[in-house]
Amino acid sequence: MRYLDYDPHDIVYITEIRRPLDRSILDNYIQDKDENYFASRNLSAPILVWWTPFTYDTGSYIQCGDQTRCFISNIRKYRDNKDFSAFLFYGTDFHLYDLPLPRYQHEQWALLHEESPKNNYAFSFESIMSMFNHTATFKRHSDVPLTTQWLASIDDLLDQTYVIDIKEKTSLQTIENLAPIIYIQSDCFTPSDRDLYIKELMKYIPIDSYGSCLHNKDLPENLRIPVETMEHDDILKLVGKYKFALAFENAVCTDYITEKFWRPLRVGTIPIVYGSDQFQDFLPDNHSAISILDFPTPADLARYIHELNTNDTLYDSYRQFKLTRTISNDTLLAQTMSKRTWGIHNDHIRGNFISKLECHVCQRVHKTREDPTLKYQAKFDDYGCPSPTTFDSQGVKLERSGDWYRQYEFSRCQVDVFEELLDQGNYSFTEKELYDAAAKRFSPSFRRDEFLK
The missing domain is CATH 3.40.50.11660 (Glycosyl transferase family 10, C-terminal domain)
Structure with a gap:
């Protein structure tokens, strides 16, 4: 993992991070800068920000093709910069109570989620998927399909x-x-x-x-x-x-x-x-x-x-x-592998699907700058998994049953509450407020400890 920062006139500083990463890396970096540093920087390129810290890159340029360049960072404060264009989200760390809201018209959102719905049921609901413009998921119809993410060749x-x-x-x-x-x-x-x-x-x-x-x-x-x-x-x-x-x-x-x-x-x-x-x-x-x-x-x-x-x-x-x-x-x-332009296992030639998504978003942002009427919209089927099932004592499949189905339905309640809060113009709510409101409508017999396992 790299920790780096540069702009067209700066020296590049790179530090290899070998210990487990946390937000303190970004927080310490931010503390060294004055209040207007991020908003006032003239970066001369569209800015993409990982809202959910993922690469822990404090700021660097990516080159996508001969002419297409973007500046990418994990620092949320870049949202105030005039060149800010898109947020990227890692699905496992996507939380309804911690999003850049209200969302402004010019902002594009991208989802990276190669994991199963076990990690986050939010993307199993159409209203959440409709919030995104670009996707990289395991679904074959995703913008950057990751179906073969575990196959090298x-x-x-x-x-x-x-x-x-x-x-x-x-x-x-x-x-x-x-x-x-x-x-x-x-x-x-x-x-x-x-x-x-x-x-x-x-x-x-x-x-x-x-x-x-x-x-x-x-x-x-x-x-x-x-x-x-x-x-x-x-x-x-x-x-x-x-x-x-x-x-x-x-x-x-x-x-x-x-x-x-x-x-x-x-x-x-x-x-x-x-x-x-x-x-x-x-x-x-x-x-x-x-x-x-x-x-x-x-x-x-x-x-x-x-x-x-x-x-x-x-x-x-x-x-x-x-x-x-x-x-x-x-x-x-064979067709999927022949079209795939990224690699796995630290492929230094083709890179990985993370850099592929970053470049995909960068190129699309440039296109929308050239043509403001151009709109990109994610589809429900870019993730959209069904509710979980279980098995009876004879191994026969059962629908609408089991602990995981109850958790899925509770996630549905959270999504419903989230939509209502946005409709009311309420963009500032805590995890507990969202949770408690969902719990009230989930079921009369709801017990909080069942969902903290």
Whole structure:
């Protein structure tokens, strides 16, 4: 992370920040400046500001194309500058009680939110999405689609490094006492309620669960920090030994696809998927993963897995893209990756999706300056996830039920209160005031502690 500041005539000062970041970095910087410093600076470029401190950049120029340049900062005080043009928001830190209100007509808003609705239900409501002009989310129709944010390249899917022959996979089940299915997850309270389904599935087929959720098998000690080891070579080798891997996301929403989906495909293991209802669109071919929604119950799914586990030909039919190293150019996956102009894993050539969004907004701001009649508007489907569901004791999906559904409905109440406050011209309200007003309309039996878990 960089901490820097410059303008066309200043020296650039860069300090590498290696400790966890907090607002004090920005606050300390602001304290050193006089009251009118930010409003009076002549920056000669549109100013973009991260309202939710994200990059902790105090101020620097970005060059987007040959002629397009913007100044970008995490200092909110730049809003008073005559060149201020747009706010950028990181979705997880977007709070209805802390927004730049009232919003002025010339201000554009951009949303970056690659995370699932577990992090913030506000974007599941159309009135909130309508506040944005530009988006970068996991949805394929977003301005900067991040659906493939966990896939480095098509070559990763075709790579043979971790592929194990089907007969060896079968022998490993005996030699190393491996179950047919692997599950690695340590986030156990999720809107998808995945563990309810998996617990029922475990009654009908063995599953080796290495994470803290439904734990029954230990990872090597060097692999027990989930975020740091999810792409570790030893994790990939371990997953590659199994015939099947559970790829259950923490929330259900179209196009929400993470490393859980890509990892088994990378290593030649068949993913069993629950998450995006249209994940098939991003498969290497039309027969390389299994959806739990194709089976009425976990017992039915288990019967099919048992069949595949004992039929080598049928099993390898799911790995044809891998065994032949072929992905058709007409797949949405291939088309999406060919159009993607950003990289992952600190790609120093193409950059990342954060800089891509910043440049996208910068270029659009320049266009609206040239043509004030030009308007950009985000769509509900740029995020717009459905309400959470759960499972009954037999693993059958249930609508409008469960703890996470109640939290979703409480978020709806907060959004309703927020809209009413804006309609009344009330732009100054606290978190507690918003919360208490939503609580009154949520339900007569509402208990505050239920939503503080």
